[in-house]
Structures are given as C-alpha cells and as structure tokens.
Amino acid sequence: MVIVGAGEAGTAAAIVLRERGWRGRLVLIGNETMLPYERPPLSKAILVEEREPGPKLLVTPERLAELGIHYLQGRSVEWIDRATHTLKLSDGSLLAYERLLLATGARPRNLSIPFDAGSRVATLRTYADALAIRQMIRRGGEVVVVGGGFIGLEVAASAVSRGASVTVVEAGHRLLTRAVPPPMAELIRTKHERLGVRIETGAVVERIDAKERRSKVVLADGRTHLADLVLVGVGVVPNVELAETAGLVIDNGIALDETLASSDPHIFAAGDCCSFPHSLYGERIRLEAWRNARRQGTVAATNMLGMRRPYEDVPWFWSDQYDETLQIAGLRREEDVPVARNLGAKGQIFFYLAADGRLVAACGFGSLDAIAKQIRFAEMMIGRRLAPNADALADPTINLKSLLV
Amino acid sequence: MLTTTRDWVAVCAADALAPEGVLRFDHGERTFVIIRSPEGEYFAIDGHCSHEKVHLVGGIVDGHIIECPKHFGSFDYRTGEARTLPACIDLQSYEARVNDGTLFIKI
Ligand SMILES: Cc1cc2nc3c(=O)[nH]c(=O)nc-3n(C[C@H](O)[C@H](O)[C@H](O)COP(=O)(O)OP(=O)(O)OC[C@H]3O[C@@H](n4cnc5c(N)ncnc54)[C@H](O)[C@@H]3O)c2cc1C
Numbered sequence: 001m002v003i004v005g006a007g008e009a010g011t012a013a014a015i016v017l018r019e020r021g022w023r024g025r026l027v028l029i030g031n032e033t034m035l036p037y038e039r040p041p042l043s044k045a046i047l048v049e050e051r052e053p054g055p056k057l058l059v060t061p062e063r064l065a066e067l068g069i070h071y072l073q074g075r076s077v078e079w080i081d082r083a084t085h086t087l088k089l090s091d092g093s094l095l096a097y098e099r100l101l102l103a104t105g106a107r108p109r110n111l112s113i114p115f116d117a118g119s120r121v122a123t124l125r126t127y128a129d130a131l132a133i134r135q136m137i138r139r140g141g142e143v144v145v146v147g148g149g150f151i152g153l154e155v156a157a158s159a160v161s162r163g164a165s166v167t168v169v170e171a172g173h174r175l176l177t178r179a180v181p182p183p184m185a186e187l188i189r190t191k192h193e194r195l196g197v198r199i200e201t202g203a204v205v206e207r208i209d210a211k212e213r214r215s216k217v218v219l220a221d222g223r224t225h226l227a228d229l230v231l232v233g234v235g236v237v238p239n240v241e242l243a244e245t246a247g248l249v250i251d252n253g254i255a256l257d258e259t260l261a262s263s264d265p266h267i268f269a270a271g272d273c274c275s276f277p278h279s280l281y282g283e284r285i286r287l288e289a290w291r292n293a294r295r296q297g298t299v300a301a302t303n304m305l306g307m308r309r310p311y312e313d314v315p316w317f318w319s320d321q322y323d324e325t326l327q328i329a330g331l332r333r334e335e336d337v338p339v340a341r342n343l344g345a346k347g348q349i350f351f352y353l354a355a356d357g358r359l360v361a362a363c364g365f366g367s368l369d370a371i372a373k374q375i376r377f378a379e380m381m382i383g384r385r386l387a388p389n390a391d392a393l394a395d396p397t398i399n400l401k402s403l404l405v
Numbered sequence: 406m407l408t409t410t411r412d413w414v415a416v417c418a419a420d421a422l423a424p425e426g427v428l429r430f431d432h433g434e435r436t437f438v439i440i441r442s443p444e445g446e447y448f449a450i451d452g453h454c455s456h457e458k459v460h461l462v463g464g465i466v467d468g469h470i471i472e473c474p475k476h477f478g479s480f481d482y483r484t485g486e487a488r489t490l491p492a493c494i495d496l497q498s499y500e501a502r503v504n505d506g507t508l509f510i511k512i
C-alpha cells in the first residue's frame with residue numbers, strides 16, 4: 001500500500017490501514033520536509049500567538065514507528081506507471097504498489113494579474129508559508145488581504161489582533177460568496193469592521209508593485225494601498241497533475257465513484273484533490289474541508305482493503321473568526337428556503353429546506369457553546385433526510401434533538 | 406512521595422442536571438464538565454478537550470461518550486479516556502456523588 005501526500009487525508013488513511021489490520025508494507029510519501037501537521041491552525045493560532053508555536057503534528061515519529069509506517073518526507077511522486085504498478089519519485093527511486101491512494105490536496109490559486117517579484121505577496125497553505133507570513137505581520141504595519149474568503153478573513157482577524165492595520169479587498173459584492181448565505185456573511189462583515197478591519201467589496205486589484213521593501217496594491221479604480229504584506233486568498237486548485245498524466249479521469253478534481261475509487265480500480269483518492277458523487281445531493285462535488293479530508297482518508301483506506309463502503313458523510317466545515325465560530329453542515333442551493341433561528345447575543349443559525357421540505361443545510365455563527373450542538377443535531381437530520389417542521393426550527397426554545405425522530 | 410489532598414466540592418443541586426445533561430463547573434483556575442448519564446449517574450472530567458483548549462460543555466452526549474464541539478474528538482466520560490481522533494490524550498476523571506440532594510465532586 002502506498003499513499004501519496006502526507007496531509008490530513010493521507011495520514012489518516014495510513015493510520016487506519018494499520019488499525020484495520022493491514023500487515024504488509026505501508027509507505028506514506030510527502031513532499032514537505034517535516035512530519036505531517038494540521039493546516040487549520042496556520043491561519044489562526046500560528047499567526048496570533050505571542051511566541052512562535054511549533055506545528056500541530058498529526059502523528060508523532062514514535063507512533064509512525066510503532067505502526068510500521070514508512071514515511072518518506074521531502075520527496076514527491078513524479079510519475080505513475082499504471083501498467084506495471086510502479087511509482088517514480090523525485091530522488092529517482094522506483095516504488096511498486098498494490099493499491100495506491102492519491103491524497104495530494106490542493107494549492108492556492110495565483111492572482112491572474114502582474115505582480116513584481118520583489119513585492120511582499122504571499123499565499124498560505126503550508127507551515128513554511130505561515131512562518132513567513134507571521135514575520136511580515138507587525139504592530140502598526142499594513143496588511144492587505146486580497147479575497148474575502150475564509151483564509152483571507154482568518155488572516156485578517158489574526159493580523160488585526162496582532163495590532164496590524166488590515167484592509168480586505170474583494171472583487172465580488174459581498175464576502176464569503178461561495179459557502180455562506182448572505183445574511184450570515186453580513187454578520188461576519190460587521191464583526192470584522194467593528195474590530196477595525198477595513199472591507200472593500202467590488203474592489204478589483206489591477207496590479208501589485210514593489211516599493212521600497214513594501215508592496216503597492218493598485219485597484220482598477222485607481223486607488224492604491226501600501227502594504228508590508230499582501231496575502232492572496234483567492235481559492236485553491238486541486239493537485240491533479242499526477243493523476244492526469246497517468247490517464248485517470250479528471251472532473252473538477254480526480255473523479256471518483258462513491259467508494260472513492262478512481263477510474264483505475266487500484267487507485268483511490270481522498271481529500272481536497274478529488275470529486276465524488278454524493279447521494280444526499282445527487283451530484284458530483286469536491287470539498288475543501290478538514291473533516292472531509294480525514295473522513296475520506298478513513299473510508300478510502302477501508303476500501304483499499306477490499307470493503308466497498310460508500311462515502312456518505314454530511315459535508316461539514318468550520319471557521320474561527322475572533323472569539324466566534326462559524327459552522328456549516330450540508331450544502332445549500334440558491335432555491336432552498338431559509339429558516340432563521342435567532343440565539344440573541346449568542347449567535348444566529350440559518351436552516352435551509354429543499355422544495356420537498358427536507359433539511360439540506362444549516363449554518364451557524366456565534367459562540368461555540370451556543371451553536372455547535374445545534375449544528376450537530378442539524379447534521380444528523382440532514383444525514384437522515386428528515387423534513388423537520390419550519391416553525392420548530394425557528395423557535396430557539398425547542399431542543400433540536402427532539403426533532404430527530 | 407508527593408501527595409495531594411483532594412477535596413469534595415459542591416457543584417449544584419443534583420436535580421438541576423437532567424439525564425444526558427451537561428454542565429460546566431469552574432473552581433478557582435480549574436474547569437470541569439459534569440455529565441449525567443442516560444441512566445442518571447453523575448460523572449465529572451476535565452472541562453477542556455485535550456486536542457485544543459475548547460470546553461466540552463458545548464458537545465453532545467451519546468451513551469457514555471461526550472463529543473467535542475470543535476472537531477468531534479470524543480471521550481468516555483466515565484473514565485476520561487480519549488476515544489476518537491483528533492483527541493488522543495486522555496482526560497482526568499473525578500469522583501462524583503450526591504449528598505442530601507447536592508452534587509459533589511472530588512478534585
Ligand atoms: C491556512 C488554512 C486554514 C484552514 N482552515 C480550515 C478550517 O478552519 N476548517 C476547515 O474545515 N478546513 C480548513 N482548511 C482546509 C483543510 O486544511 C484542508 O481541507 C485539508 O488540509 C485537506 O487535506 P488533504 O489531505 O486533502 O490535503 P493537504 O492537507 O493539502 O495535503 C496534501 C499533501 O500532499 C502533498 N503532495 C501533493 N502532491 C504531491 C506529490 N506528487 N508527491 C508527494 N506529495 C505531494 C502536499 O504538499 C501536501 O503536503 C484550512 C486550510 C488552510 C491552508
């Protein structure tokens with residue numbers, strides 16, 4: 001068994017393969033030069049904490065040794081020969097596989113505009129990126145975040161709490177357009193503005209110039225912002241090149257069936273790099289989320305051992321914004337009907353009902369204690385395809401658990 | 406040998422917590438989570454998850470498991486044992502008993 005990519009999905013899969021009884025050779029290959037670590041803290045604790053915190057490791061070296069997982073770090077897989085079941089690594093070595101898991105993740109999308117190589121423009125995906133960004137955030141310094149998505153807003157929150165002056169420029173007309181319903185995005189915007197982040201929507205960046213160890217961000221309307229750090233958070237692209245050159249089917253990521261097998265039955269994939277059909281939504285989706293990566297890694301590992309378990313987890317995502325949390329369960333479409341549940345100062349939840357009354361998504365923003373349980377019960381309802389009463393959903397005095405029957 | 410004295414401290418009226426109920430209890434610098442099992446027994450463990458500093462009071466109880474509200478690590482609240490990743494470090498558990506209608510834990 002060979003796993004390419006030692007992120008959340010790949011590492012979870014390696015551990016699960018052993019836990020489910022795989023006794024043979026097990027190799028985990030990662031192109032980063034460190035032990036596997038968690039990415040979510042990179043935009044949160046790692047930027048905020050006073051003293052530089054180390055990475056939050058997914059597994060200790062002792063545990064890797066105990067489980068007999070051969071971890072090849074700092075090496076990338078360059079070629080898959082499907083006919084002979086062989087991989088070629090960047091150090092020139094060849095490696096045979098019986099079953100292969102591709103957990104290659106995603107990489108930040110680059111800006112499609114010119115920018116000067118000397119300018120202080122950064123993207124955030126790796127621990128090394130986070131340390132570099134940490135260095136460029138200082139009290140009284142200027143930070144410009146390009147893109148009002150999750151990563152950008154988390155970095156904005158972290159930078160403001162470190163005493164930097166922060167401007168978010170977003171080309172669209174509101175923040176978080178992809179995942180978050182408009183009223184919730186509005187609440188999050190208000191929170192940021194109250195804490196001193198300037199937010200400019202409808203602001204298109206035209207180019208970024210280098211200027212005396214700083215960057216000058218030039219907007220299409222002629223305005224400019226000087227910055228010690230320009231953080232570009234305009235989405236990610238799945239790492240599919242390895243799969244593509246091996247001739248696997250690609251469709252917004254490595255295309256899988258519901259058991260997470262690719263178009264080659266000996267090759268599976270998991271995490272941000274893959275798309276899969278979801279039975280709850282009747283369509284092919286690709287997720288960029290931490291829990292999905294871990295759980296897909298787990299299911300793919302099980303299926304590499306010959307089970308045929310479909311992956312049916314309800315999509316789930318969280319983001320921290322200052323002392324508050326956003327959690328989203330399920331997927332929402334434009335036509336779904338919102339039902340609001342107001343928790344007063346503690347937060348706000350929106351439920352989304354499909355035309356047939358089925359609960360398909362729930363999104364909460366507020367204190368973790370107030371919203372987490374409710375989103376968890378909503379997730380269970382979504383998974384069981386329940387059609388809860390809308391008035392009950394709207395009434396904060398009704399325990400959602402009582403609707404789970 | 407180092408010995409620490411453990412004290413029984415009063416938490417709340419025992420009937421303030423329904424079966425499957427969860428309660429946060431702070432004592433000095435320390436924080437605990439008190440859980441009443443579906444069978445009606447009381448248990449107490451450290452309040453913060455061992456993965457990150459997140460209070461377990463926001464999590465759901467399923468049987469004898471309490472699930473962390475942040476990333477769904479889970480613990481057997483009878484023993485404090487970590488049951489599901491990303492939680493992998495056990496929590497300390499504390500004795501709980503009811504005396505004269507008041508719930509006490511030994512900390
Ligand atoms: C800053 C940041 C904050 C985040 N915050 C949240 C959050 O709050 N909530 C949430 O739900 N999600 C969050 N995410 C998303 C979450 O971290 C990802 O969904 C998750 O890491 C995906 O896991 P993965 O295993 O698919 O990919 P990755 O974790 O990206 O791992 C893939 C690994 O494979 C390596 N690799 C790629 N190609 C090769 C090759 N050919 N050979 C060898 N190695 C290769 C890559 O270098 C990488 O190390 C965040 C992500 C980032 C970057």
Ligand code: FES
Nearest residue numbers: 454456457473478
């Ligand atoms: S904080 Fe509890 S599982 Fe992460």
